[in-house]
Amino acid sequence: MNTYYSSNPKFHVAIDCIIFGFDKDGLSLLLLQRNFEPAKGEWSLMGGFVQEGESADDAAKRVLFELTGLNKVYMEQVGAFGAVERDPGERVISIAYYALVNINEYDHALVRKHNASWVKINELPPLIFDHPQMVAQARELMQQKASCAPIGFNLLPKLFTLSQLQSLYEAIYGETIDKRNFRKDVAKMGYIEKTDKIDKSGSKRGAALYKFNERVYRKAPKFKL
Amino acid sequence: MNTYYSSNPKFHVAIDCIIFGFDKDGLSLLLLQRNFEPAKGEWSLMGGFVQEGESADDAAKRVLFELTGLNKVYMEQVGAFGAVERDPGERVISIAYYALVNINEYDHALVRKHNASWVKINELPPLIFDHPQMVAQARELMQQKASCAPIGFNLLPKLFTLSQLQSLYEAIYGETIDKRNFRKDVAKMGYIEKTDKIDKSGSKRGAALYKFNERVYRKAPKFKL
DNA sequence: TCAAAAGTGTTAAGTTTACACCCATGA
DNA sequence: TCATGGGTGTAAACTTAACACTTTTGA
Numbered sequence: 001m002n003t004y005y006s007s008n009p010k011f012h013v014a015i016d017c018i019i020f021g022f023d024k025d026g027l028s029l030l031l032l033q034r035n036f037e038p039a040k041g042e043w044s045l046m047g048g049f050v051q052e053g054e055s056a057d058d059a060a061k062r063v064l065f066e067l068t069g070l071n072k073v074y075m076e077q078v079g080a081f082g083a084v085e086r087d088p089g090e091r092v093i094s095i096a097y098y099a100l101v102n103i104n105e106y107d108h109a110l111v112r113k114h115n116a117s118w119v120k121i122n123e124l125p126p127l128i129f130d131h132p133q134m135v136a137q138a139r140e141l142m143q144q145k146a147s148c149a150p151i152g153f154n155l156l157p158k159l160f161t162l163s164q165l166q167s168l169y170e171a172i173y174g175e176t177i178d179k180r181n182f183r184k185d186v187a188k189m190g191y192i193e194k195t196d197k198i199d200k201s202g203s204k205r206g207a208a209l210y211k212f213n214e215r216v217y218r219k220a221p222k223f224k225l
Numbered sequence: 226m227n228t229y230y231s232s233n234p235k236f237h238v239a240i241d242c243i244i245f246g247f248d249k250d251g252l253s254l255l256l257l258q259r260n261f262e263p264a265k266g267e268w269s270l271m272g273g274f275v276q277e278g279e280s281a282d283d284a285a286k287r288v289l290f291e292l293t294g295l296n297k298v299y300m301e302q303v304g305a306f307g308a309v310e311r312d313p314g315e316r317v318i319s320i321a322y323y324a325l326v327n328i329n330e331y332d333h334a335l336v337r338k339h340n341a342s343w344v345k346i347n348e349l350p351p352l353i354f355d356h357p358q359m360v361a362q363a364r365e366l367m368q369q370k371a372s373c374a375p376i377g378f379n380l381l382p383k384l385f386t387l388s389q390l391q392s393l394y395e396a397i398y399g400e401t402i403d404k405r406n407f408r409k410d411v412a413k414m415g416y417i418e419k420t421d422k423i424d425k426s427g428s429k430r431g432a433a434l435y436k437f438n439e440r441v442y443r444k445a446p447k448f449k450l
Numbered sequence: 451t452c453a454a455a456a457g458t459g460t461t462a463a464g465t466t467t468a469c470a471c472c473c474a475t476g477a
Numbered sequence: 478t479c480a481t482g483g484g485t486g487t488a489a490a491c492t493t494a495a496c497a498c499t500t501t502t503g504a
Contacts, residue, residue: 004262005315008274010235013307013318037229049233056307056318080305080320082238082281090230093238093281095305163482180485181467203482204475388455405458406494428455430501
């Protein structure tokens with residue numbers, strides 16, 4: 001055995017997932033009301049432990065999959081949380097990731113099994129450990145990223161109205177946006193394309209459905225909302 | 226023992242430090258030419274292992290101190306690097322931090338002992354493992370942060386000329402800045418204060434020395450360069 | 451006396467913000 | 478017919494970018 005490594009301690013390394021969803025009521029997080037120890041009965045993020053032979057990114061994907069049944073979800077690392085007493089049970093270093101999921105497409109049975117539910121982001125219950133800090137950092141990072149990269153579409157259906165898109169960005173920024181200015185900005189991008197489909201569910205008149213054209217975006221990847 | 230935790234594997238958790246310095250030749254990193262295994266003889270970041278009873282942030286401070294003898298240095302976490310084979314010797318999960326140090330104030334003996342030296346950031350040698358990605362991420366993050374928070378001063382002496390400050394930001398952004406526009410922006414901030422001292426080392430005429438007044442900054446923390 | 455860096459304002463271009471009405475439809 | 482959300486343009490305010498010459502002084 002290599003003494004250079006083995007003279008040093010080892011730690012449990014966990015993953016915690018901040019799972020964002022969006023619907024007409026705004027942004028929500030998918031949270032667990034823990035039916036297991038430690039901190040049974042309290043609210044927490046979905047988590048799990050990194051396994052041998054599994055990268056941190058893969059562990060995050062797995063943890064998200066275990067709760068939602070979803071693959072190929074947009075995820076980004078928030079950072080490592082390494083305070084000594086962050087988990088009162090035992091020393092655990094945790095790596096937080098946020099995920100953007102389409103709130104209409106997940107495995108409801110799995111979510112029920114984990115005793116998880118969507119909670120509006122402005123009505124979060126107290127969370128265990130340092131999960132509030134993780135959520136706060138994830139929100140900042142997501143907001144920052146969403147302002148300059150087209151990641152918001154991961155929270156919407158493939159086809160969406162401009163009103164939906166606007167209200168998504170209003171939820172992300174926590175402020176209202178002028179409708180005409182917003183639509184001007186969207187038009188400038190060129191890769192948010194109007195389809196010939198109409199959504200009649202949100203209004204009597206009906207609203208044009210748009211889609212994000214990634215091909216076009218890649219050719220001129222500029223984004224600013 | 227708690228089976229919830231103990232059924233999961235443990236890992237060595239390392240810290241790697243991207244140490245930025247700045248002088249008239251621009252930005253540099255403090256790098257080690259390793260005189261120890263693994264990867265002896267190759268270039269790497271300064272690193273170390275997180276210890277029992279030590280937070281990740283504290284470990285980063287300690288690792289920086291071990292190389293430079295410096296305390297109270299501005300540091301920010303870059304993120305966790307958790308690829309399975311990132312360290313070919315053994316599985317190690319590493320948390321990267323960047324540090325901004327005044328290149329004129331560090332313990333030269335310690336640096337010599339570690340076989341470390343300052344390397345211009347645009348002339349980096351090949352680095353081991355995933356250290357190139359760590360450096361790239363650290364540069365992006367630092368640039369982003371420096372554009373909207375007054376962290377650049379950590380790379381300068383307490384007293385600095387506006388030419389030094391400008392060339393620092395030119396180095397951070399990798400582009401030239403218009404002198405008059407730059408000085409207008411500095412003037413608008415109000416907390417970059419002219420002192421009555423003159424630096425005669427950089428020119429015959431001499432340039433006014435300025436200082437960053439943190440008190441004033443805190444009262445109206447706006448920064449944009 | 452001249453080379454080298456310090457210091458100093460103005461204008462045009464571009465971007466951002468504010469703002470109000472008509473349209474189509476289902477109830 | 479009317480209430481509801483969908484859809485559209487313009488002008489003023491502000492921000493950003495471009496630009497050149499004078500000053501000081503040590504060598």
